[in-house]
Amino acid sequence: MNKHKMIAILIAPFLALGGYILADIYSTNKDADSDKKLFVTDVCRPVTDQCEILGVGMEMHLKFEVTPRIQRLLPIRLSSKTSLDDVAISLVIAGVEQAPMKMKNIDGKKNWDIDLMPFEVISADNLVVRLVVSYKAALHLVEIPVVY
Numbered sequence: 001m002n003k004h005k006m007i008a009i010l011i012a013p014f015l016a017l018g019g020y021i022l023a024d025i026y027s028t029n030k031d032a033d034s035d036k037k038l039f040v041t042d043v044c045r046p047v048t049d050q051c052e053i054l055g056v057g058m059e060m061h062l063k064f065e066v067t068p069r070i071q072r073l074l075p076i077r078l079s080s081k082t083s084l085d086d087v088a089i090s091l092v093i094a095g096v097e098q099a100p101m102k103m104k105n106i107d108g109k110k111n112w113d114i115d116l117m118p119f120e121v122i123s124a125d126n127l128v129v130r131l132v133v134s135y136k137a138a139l140h141l142v143e144i145p146v147v148y
Contacts, residue, residue, distance in 0.1 A: 036138055037141060037142065038053050038058070038060075038140050038141065038142035039053070040053055040054075040144050041053075043147050044145065044146050044147060045147055045148055046063050046076075046146060047067055047068075051063065051144065053131070053142060055135070055142075057135070057136075058081075058082055058135055058140070059081045060079065060133070061078070062077070062078055062131070063076070063077045063078075064077075065077065067148060068118055068146075069118065069122065070118050070120060071117065071119075072117070072118070073115045073116070074115065074116045074118055076103075076114050076115070077111070077112070077113050078103060078131075079110065079111050080111075081110070082135070084109055084110070085109070085136070086102065087103040087132070088100045088101065088102050088103065088131075089114060089129060089131050089132075090129075090130045091116060091127065091129060091130075092127070092130060093120035093121075093122055093126055093127055093128075094120055094121075094126045096119075096120060097130070098116065098119060100132070101116065102114075125147075127145075127146040128145050128146065129143070129144045129146055130142075130143050131143075
């Protein structure tokens with residue numbers, strides 16, 4: 001047997017084992033991406049504090065302190081049962097997105113707030129909230145159609 005065949009026979013099991021391990025790592029990371037989405041449990045009505053958002057290991061409530069109106073500050077509160085690393089929010093009104101803003105931590109990284117100024121006329125069916133939550137070094141995203 002020549003030396004090339006001998007080397008190939010000796011290396012082949014290691015290549016197969018390495019491929020098996022890399023395939024496992026790839027499939028594990030692929031499944032982890034699906035965990036980074038947040039879900040709204042029902043129709044989101046944040047004016048009446050009826051907007052529950054769920055994710056892997058997270059449960060949050062979004063609340064508007066007042067009814068959204070153009071050129072009037074809109075205080076938004078986000079409360080969570082778990083400590084969050086960071087939170088950013090933006091409003092999308094009639095398909096136009098406002099710049100994302102970082103929410104302020106009130107206490108213990110469980111309560112967050114921000115005051116936003118809507119720049120467009122808001123109706124009952126044209127407001128969407130985009131929320132990005134950093135939790136355990138991963139970003140979790142949700143887009144919430146708002147009804148009020």
